[in-house]
Amino acid sequence: MPVRIVENKENKTVTAFLSGEIDHHGAKKMREEIDRAIDENLPSLLVLDFGEVSFMDSSGIGLVMGRYKKMRDLDGRVFVQNPSMHIKKVMRLAGLDKLAGIGDSSRKGVQP
Amino acid sequence: MPVRIVENKENKTVTAFLSGEIDHHGAKKMREEIDRAIDENLPSLLVLDFGEVSFMDSSGIGLVMGRYKKMRDLDGRVFVQNPSMHIKKVMRLAGLDKLAGIGDSSRKGVQP
Amino acid sequence: MKVLNEMKITFPSKSVNEGYARLAVAAFASQLDPPVDELADVKTAVSEAVTNCIVHAYPDKVGKIEICARIFENGEFYVKVKDYGCGIEDVKKAMEPLFTTCKNGERAGLGFAVMESFMDKLSVRSKVGRGTCVVMRKKFSQRG
Amino acid sequence: MKVLNEMKITFPSKSVNEGYARLAVAAFASQLDPPVDELADVKTAVSEAVTNCIVHAYPDKVGKIEICARIFENGEFYVKVKDYGCGIEDVKKAMEPLFTTCKNGERAGLGFAVMESFMDKLSVRSKVGRGTCVVMRKKFSQRG
Numbered sequence: 132m133p134v135r136i137v138e139n140k141e142n143k144t145v146t147a148f149l150s151g152e153i154d155h156h157g158a159k160k161m162r163e164e165i166d167r168a169i170d171e172n173l174p175s176l177l178v179l180d181f182g183e184v185s186f187m188d189s190s191g192i193g194l195v196m197g198r199y200k201k202m203r204d205l206d207g208r209v210f211v212q213n214p215s216m217h218i219k220k221v222m223r224l225a226g227l228d229k230l231a232g233i234g235d236s237s238r239k240g241v242q243p
Numbered sequence: 244m245p246v247r248i249v250e251n252k253e254n255k256t257v258t259a260f261l262s263g264e265i266d267h268h269g270a271k272k273m274r275e276e277i278d279r280a281i282d283e284n285l286p287s288l289l290v291l292d293f294g295e296v297s298f299m300d301s302s303g304i305g306l307v308m309g310r311y312k313k314m315r316d317l318d319g320r321v322f323v324q325n326p327s328m329h330i331k332k333v334m335r336l337a338g339l340d341k342l343a344g345i346g347d348s349s350r351k352g353v354q355p
Numbered sequence: 356m357k358v359l360n361e362m363k364i365t366f367p368s369k370s371v372n373e374g375y376a377r378l379a380v381a382a383f384a385s386q387l388d389p390p391v392d393e394l395a396d397v398k399t400a401v402s403e404a405v406t407n408c409i410v411h412a413y414p415d416k417v418g419k420i421e422i423c424a425r426i427f428e429n430g431e432f433y434v435k436v437k438d439y440g441c442g443i444e445d446v447k448k449a450m451e452p453l454f455t456t457c458k459n460g461e462r463a464g465l466g467f468a469v470m471e472s473f474m475d476k477l478s479v480r481s482k483v484g485r486g487t488c489v490v491m492r493k494k495f496s497q498r499g
Numbered sequence: 500m501k502v503l504n505e506m507k508i509t510f511p512s513k514s515v516n517e518g519y520a521r522l523a524v525a526a527f528a529s530q531l532d533p534p535v536d537e538l539a540d541v542k543t544a545v546s547e548a549v550t551n552c553i554v555h556a557y558p559d560k561v562g563k564i565e566i567c568a569r570i571f572e573n574g575e576f577y578v579k580v581k582d583y584g585c586g587i588e589d590v591k592k593a594m595e596p597l598f599t600t601c602k603n604g605e606r607a608g609l610g611f612a613v614m615e616s617f618m619d620k621l622s623v624r625s626k627v628g629r630g631t632c633v634v635m636r637k638k639f640s641q642r643g
């Protein structure tokens with residue numbers, strides 16, 4: 132399972148634990164599963180957990196950007212959790228750090 | 244370092260901790276280091292520890308066979324320690340289990 | 356500069372091969388004993404180049420992708436990713452960050468930006484209707 | 500039987516490429532999601548075939564090694580290892596367990612025995628002075 136979704140109705144939070152390699156081949160299924168959870172829960176915070184992601188190319192940026200736009204339409208926020216050095220590097224190149232909060236799990240509250 | 248050698252003069256034992264992938268390319272250096280330790284210590288027991296070996300093809304069989312012959316000339320024994328399932332499978336194919344003792348570290352005393 | 360070692364791979368432009376291609380190149384580059392993060396850079400850059408062939412070069416068919424990797428005497432790593440697909444009309448424009456011809460929002464337009472920033476050198480040659488050839492080079496830092 | 504996917508690699512007969520070759524084949528075979536131990540079987544068999552090209556086919560020079568791997572519709576995995584080296588005079592004898600022409604005691608004479616026992620099918624064609632072609636097939640067991 133490349134995505135495990137945890138829904139917290141009280142906090143209006145959806146957390147998506149991604150795992151494995153995020154490339155063009157695998158990103159589609161991840162996007163779809165996350166979008167289904169957003170549509171069902173209409174959360175105010177989407178947490179994308181990259182702790183178990185071993186590889187990511189710019190397809191992962193498309194994934195985060197698309198979810199950012201979707202959450203913005205819901206007046207919600209996106210938080211990127213537990214990215215490795217490699218993933219941070221790819222995200223920084225895209226300026227994603229300016230759109231979504233990025234940090235480790237202990238700083239979950241950071242605003243976008 | 245593909246081989247770490249531990250010498251125990253009291254027990255007249257040399258233990259070689261092998262690591263990484265054992266193939267034709269890498270086996271030569273391993274053979275040489277083990278043989279140097281045998282020549283220096285003239286042990287009565289040579290323990291080959293495969294605990295950190297992630298891959299082995301028939302070059303590893305050549306390695307064990309050669310050491311077995313060398314130790315036999317010294318009236319010594321060879322014990323193969325901590326082989327993975329994969330390594331056991333390769334060794335069984337060669338009938339190595341009939342020449343050298345094979346087991347995990349808790350059964351170190353087994354005779355060849 | 357003398358080539359110490361060279362490998363070539365060919366495979367069809369199916370997305371399932373993206374993972375295979377970057378792993379095969381990384382396995383070869385490992386001979387230079389690169390730092391883990393720099394090997395990840397190479398994997399990422401190769402993943403971008405191969406994905407471009409699959410998504411852009413052959414949009415509605417399966418075509419051939421060729422990769423050639425070399426190790427030079429001075430320790431430099433070279434990798435070429437080549438397709439025989441539609442080609443790029445304006446290479447300079449295509450290489451601008453955020454530029455993409457992809458309409459469905461799936462691509463971020465950052466493929467070339469990743470290749471450029473993660474490798475030391477990037478060169479792109481393309482001919483409309485003939486195909487595209489991307490060459491990248493990187494010198495790994497010494498370990499230890 | 501329909502071929503779903505195919506890759507080809509070529510590289511020179513240098514021993515440093517043994518690791519590269521089996522990793523590249525394993526990365527491709529991974530698409531079939533094989534059990535870990537059966538993937539190790541494939542790696543081991545490929546390592547034997549490639550080592551034979553390096554040690555026996557081109558004993559005193561560096562020659563070309565070609566690998567082709569295929570995934571068939573029925574889930575069967577196919578891998579061909581080919582060289583243009585010295586060839587084998589008596590293939591049947593060469594395939595006998597413990598038979599080796601290697602004098603220095605370095606080789607155990609078990610390369611073909613490993614290929615035969617770790618893969619489902621093995622076929623060897625060879626022509627003296629022209630080269631050798633080893634084809635192996637394996638059907639992985641279903642997981643889960």
Ligand SMILES: Nc1ncnc2c1ncn2[C@@H]1O[C@H](COP(=O)(O)OP(=O)(O)O)[C@@H](O)[C@H]1O
Nearest residue numbers: 407411412449455456462463464465466467487
């Ligand atoms: N191999 C190729 N064949 C044809 N067109 C390509 C190729 N590679 C890139 N392009 C073109 O260049 C544009 C920019 O590529 P890139 O920076 O990788 O971003 P992206 O792949 O996200 O669109 C693509 O949208 C495409 O139009």
Ligand SMILES: Nc1ncnc2c1ncn2[C@@H]1O[C@H](COP(=O)(O)OP(=O)(O)O)[C@@H](O)[C@H]1O
Nearest residue numbers: 551555556593599600606607608609610611631
């Ligand atoms: N690709 C090859 N080219 C030429 N001779 C080969 C090739 N592969 C195998 N042989 C011959 O077959 C013999 C047996 O091979 P094998 O069972 O792999 O054992 P080993 O490699 O340990 O000698 C070799 O010793 C060699 O004489």
